[in-house]
Amino acid sequence: MNNSEIQIQFPQPGNWQKFTLTAIYQDKGGYRPPARYTQDEIPAEQVPAMQAVVAALVGLAEDWQAVQVWARLNESLIDAQPSVAETVVLTVEAVHVETGGRRMLFAENYPEFFITAPSAVAFFKHFTAA
Numbered sequence: 001m002n003n004s005e006i007q008i009q010f011p012q013p014g015n016w017q018k019f020t021l022t023a024i025y026q027d028k029g030g031y032r033p034p035a036r037y038t039q040d041e042i043p044a045e046q047v048p049a050m051q052a053v054v055a056a057l058v059g060l061a062e063d064w065q066a067v068q069v070w071a072r073l074n075e076s077l078i079d080a081q082p083s084v085a086e087t088v089v090l091t092v093e094a095v096h097v098e099t100g101g102r103r104m105l106f107a108e109n110y111p112e113f114f115i116t117a118p119s120a121v122a123f124f125k126h127f128t129a130a
């Protein structure tokens with residue numbers, strides 16, 4: 001089990017081009033202050049994996065837009081293959097565009113929040129490497 005996580009905040013719901021990514025993890029010495037990155041600081045080789053996260057969020061109903069995402073590395077049973085694989089699992093806080101109401105969306109209800117692409121796992125590990 002990995003206690004690391006990545007938090008992604010979208011200050012303008014629906015504008016996926018502007019975000020702040022915060023990596024939270026322990027280094028070899030124990031506590032490590034969170035590392036923050038803006039969309040302009042994401043290394044070019046990591047951009048496709050970030051786009052995979054955004055693609056999962058775009059699938060939400062238009063009335064709901066993600067404002068914050070928590071990404072965690074987990075091992076998941078893959079339905080298409082009877083095997084366990086490292087998976088990036090998303091939890092999303094969304095805001096209702098018209099009313100401003102908020103709700104939490106979990107991977108258990110949104111299968112697209114289980115991201116199995118090797119690039120997504122590499123993305124997670126890139127930002128949470130100790």
